[in-house]
Amino acid sequence: MSMTRREFAKMLGIAGMAGVLPLKTGAASREASDLYEVPRFGNVRLLHMTDCHAQLLPIYFREPSVNLGVAQAAGRVPHLVGDRLLQHFGIQPGSLEAHAFTHLDYADAALQYGKVGGFAHLKTLVERLREEFGRENTLLLDGGDSWQGSGTAYKSRGMDMVEASNLLGVDIMTGHWEFTYHQAEILSNIKAFNGEFLAQNVFITEEAMFSSDVEYLYDDFSGRVFKPYTIRELGGVRVAVIGQAFPRTRITNPARFIPDWTFDIYDDRLQMLVEQLRAKEKVDLVVLLSHNGMDVDLAMARRVSGIDLILGGHTHDAVPAPTLVKNSGGQTLVFNAGSHGKFLGALDLDIRNGRLEGYRYSLLPVFSKLIPADAGMQALIHEKRAPHLDWLNEELAIAGDLMFRRGNFNGTFDQVICDALRAVGDAQIALSPGFRWGSTVLKGQMITMERVLDQTCLTYPETYVRDMKGSELKLILEDVADNLFHPDPYLQSGGDMVRVGGFNYVCEPGQRIGSRISEMTLDNGDRIDANKTYKVAGWATVREPSAGPAAWDVVAEYLRDRKEVHVSKLNTPVLKGVRGNPGLSEYPNNVTG
Amino acid sequence: MTIKRRTLVKALATGGGLLGLCALVPQWAMAAWMREAFAAGETNAAIKALYGGDLPVESAEVMLDAPDIAENGAVVPLTISTTLPNVETVSVFIAENPSPLAAQFIIPEGTLAEVSTRVRMGQTTHVTAVIQSDGKLYSATKEVKVTIGGCGG
Numbered sequence A: 001m002s003m004t005r006r007e008f009a010k011m012l013g014i015a016g017m018a019g020v021l022p023l024k025t026g027a028a029s030r031e032a033s034d035l036y037e038v039p040r041f042g043n044v045r046l047l048h049m050t051d052c053h054a055q056l057l058p059i060y061f062r063e064p065s066v067n068l069g070v071a072q073a074a075g076r077v078p079h080l081v082g083d084r085l086l087q088h089f090g091i092q093p094g095s096l097e098a099h100a101f102t103h104l105d106y107a108d109a110a111l112q113y114g115k116v117g118g119f120a121h122l123k124t125l126v127e128r129l130r131e132e133f134g135r136e137n138t139l140l141l142d143g144g145d146s147w148q149g150s151g152t153a154y155k156s157r158g159m160d161m162v163e164a165s166n167l168l169g170v171d172i173m174t175g176h177w178e179f180t181y182h183q184a185e186i187l188s189n190i191k192a193f194n195g196e197f198l199a200q201n202v203f204i205t206e207e208a209m210f211s212s213d214v215e216y217l218y219d220d221f222s223g224r225v226f227k228p229y230t231i232r233e234l235g236g237v238r239v240a241v242i243g244q245a246f247p248r249t250r251i252t253n254p255a256r257f258i259p260d261w262t263f264d265i266y267d268d269r270l271q272m273l274v275e276q277l278r279a280k281e282k283v284d285l286v287v288l289l290s291h292n293g294m295d296v297d298l299a300m301a302r303r304v305s306g307i308d309l310i311l312g313g314h315t316h317d318a319v320p321a322p323t324l325v326k327n328s329g330g331q332t333l334v335f336n337a338g339s340h341g342k343f344l345g346a347l348d349l350d351i352r353n354g355r356l357e358g359y360r361y362s363l364l365p366v367f368s369k370l371i372p373a374d375a376g377m378q379a380l381i382h383e384k385r386a387p388h389l390d391w392l393n394e395e396l397a398i399a400g401d402l403m404f405r406r407g408n409f410n411g412t413f414d415q416v417i418c419d420a421l422r423a424v425g426d427a428q429i430a431l432s433p434g435f436r437w438g439s440t441v442l443k444g445q446m447i448t449m450e451r452v453l454d455q456t457c458l459t460y461p462e463t464y465v466r467d468m469k470g471s472e473l474k475l476i477l478e479d480v481a482d483n484l485f486h487p488d489p490y491l492q493s494g495g496d497m498v499r500v501g502g503f504n505y506v507c508e509p510g511q512r513i514g515s516r517i518s519e520m521t522l523d524n525g526d527r528i529d530a531n532k533t534y535k536v537a538g539w540a541t542v543r544e545p546s547a548g549p550a551a552w553d554v555v556a557e558y559l560r561d562r563k564e565v566h567v568s569k570l571n572t573p574v575l576k577g578v579r580g581n582p583g584l585s586e587y588p589n590n591v592t593g
Numbered sequence B: 001m002t003i004k005r006r007t008l009v010k011a012l013a014t015g016g017g018l019l020g021l022c023a024l025v026p027q028w029a030m031a032a033w034m035r036e037a038f039a040a041g042e043t044n045a046a047i048k049a050l051y052g053g054d055l056p057v058e059s060a061e062v063m064l065d066a067p068d069i070a071e072n073g074a075v076v077p078l079t080i081s082t083t084l085p086n087v088e089t090v091s092v093f094i095a096e097n098p099s100p101l102a103a104q105f106i107i108p109e110g111t112l113a114e115v116s117t118r119v120r121m122g123q124t125t126h127v128t129a130v131i132q133s134d135g136k137l138y139s140a141t142k143e144v145k146v147t148i149g150g151c152g153g
Helices: A005-013 A082-089 A096-101 A106-113 A119-133 A151-155 A159-168 A183-192 A206-211 A267-279 A294-303 A375-392 A412-425 A449-456 A470-485 A551-560 B005-015 B032-039 B043-051
Strands: A044-049 A138-142 A202-204 A229-234 A237-244 A261-263 A285-290 A309-312 A323-327 A330-336 A343-352 A355-365 A395-399 A429-434 A446-448 A463-469 A496-501 A503-507 A517-522 A533-539 A574-576 B062-065 B076-082 B087-094 B101-106 B114-119 B125-133 B136-144
Touching: A044 A119, A044 A309, A082 A096, A096 A106, A096 A355, A119 A138, A119 A159, A119 A343, A119 A375, A138 A229, A138 A237, A151 A159, A151 A375, A151 A449, A159 A183, A159 A375, A202 A206, A229 A267, A237 A267, A237 A343, A267 A285, A267 A294, A285 A294, A294 A309, A294 A323, A294 A330, A309 A343, A330 A355, A375 A449, A395 A551, A412 A429, A412 A449, A412 A463, A412 A496, A412 A533, A412 A551, A429 A470, A446 A449, A449 A551, A463 A470, A470 A496, A470 A503, A470 A517, A470 A533, A496 A503, B032 B043, B032 B101, B043 B087, B043 B101, B043 B125, B062 B125, B062 B136, B076 B087, B076 B125, B076 B136, B087 B114, B101 B114
Parallel strands: A044 A138, A237 A285, A285 A309, A309 A330, A429 A533, A503 A574
Antiparallel strands: A044 A343, A202 A261, A229 A237, A323 A330, A343 A355, A395 A446, A429 A496, A463 A533, A503 A517, B062 B076, B076 B114, B087 B101, B087 B125, B125 B136
């Protein structure tokens, strides 16, 4: 970093960011008088946010240093990290954007630039971008994973986020973690939501058709639970937005909460919708608001034609410029807008003669220090948090290291969770899900209960301690690795690799299922025996609920015993066959071959 | 639509469908050939035991609709349909199941050959649909992934 904190603060106090930080986003290279000035282009402006995971207040969030692409995806967007990402998108090293989009020099840069996101700051930015363009020609789209992820979302069963989304002015959204409440709660949340909740790929099960009251169905004949698309007239044109909910929701999250609904990828039904929108509804633009994850979006863009834009989320990829995908009907631009309220995509479109003639795109990092908070939103956030402050603000321990989660394998915060599960449950081994959500805590900062909730707050937080055979451990690791590294994106399920504590292994992502995981050993060096039994602690089981206390209480108990918490050993695997992969940077273990 | 889909589905159910006839055949009525077909541990052997003679030819006219990933391996929905004429039977084989033959449907003359059923599979496996049309066998195969689930972000 070339700028001192004092200089930075001074600069903030005066003329903004003039000329200092040229934004190079591939599609739009421009001189801005400040970071958030987006010159008007075309006749429609779409604002896109996704995966905020209920973070109402600004937080720290470190982008991954491990985001491996395998097979066709190796070395391709979004599987670029660090310098390779900067080079690909032409971002100046050491700049504010370099900090926003990569993990490089994270600790120092985070101190310098401060926290990201926060709904009050997001609100100010959204309002500015709407007003400057003419608000009637703008739409705010939310790709989902907005109503889960915080203590207050948990306590209010998502309703605090519905209210915040309403005040933010979300026009259209789709979902994934929104489906981790009970069916009836989900329906009432959606009813309270002022925008439109869209999902073309969620259907009622045939069993439920017989037995349940399904009066709430959007379309009795097709069996669609939710409205599949909406058509909006703005900028003198007709824009269709189709919703694509996370297709693996019933696999990666508990199906018991949503017994009557079924999800999948339905290319043929989507193709039919697109053709119907083009032929009958005569729309000028077709947008897919997607929670597929970027690899699936890229594959879908090749298979389904006639979609102009895929505005994607789920995989939390902060991608500065879209990927152009050719298909039989022309081409599709695929976007992904990061996570945690850290980014807002501003997409200006020139739509004429029934087609997209041009676009300008900026994925704007939301630095809370650079954007004043909106007073109305601030008040709502305070109101929602007030009853829970004692719980949220409890000081547990000082972070002795930088604590983060995001990355294909164990982050430091995951390691603390695994260490806590093992210590409290008196277990040899711990397993913790590879969620991609969760904030970052800088070294020396206090870990409050709220920061623990950022990592653990879901609706099935129960922990377990049980005996598991070595063969079962191997099976679990292979299964999760296949959901992450299967060469066909349609056979992936999202999320990162399961985090482990107390044992080590070698992972070869380029192999097939059954052959990716080897050399499993306990921390003391003993080999894991397939037939031997081990005491394993874990949490967030998707089948039947476990019997133990909530994960956040286990982690809190562990932290309360310590003034300062350190990660003494990071159980991240030795990697095989990915040396030189542009999705790997500064890996904290061996990379062989 | 004047009649709701739900009402229609319920009417079909109470009126009695043709689905899963094999599963309802009482033990005493199960012919030896059928017992052999169910006992076969491998798809091709099961097909031979069920139909005798040659193995089916892969055909694009056999449409097997199955998920890429099962939401629940215990009840995986399958739909099989075809544009082939004079369909006599439709059968389903799950390669990795202890007994691959899952069901055979007898299609009466003049009936639209489209069947839906639920099958159980304990692990990732190939599913094969076989259609007997004008005395010849045609098939389509698809792999369905079964995962432990969880750990999603």
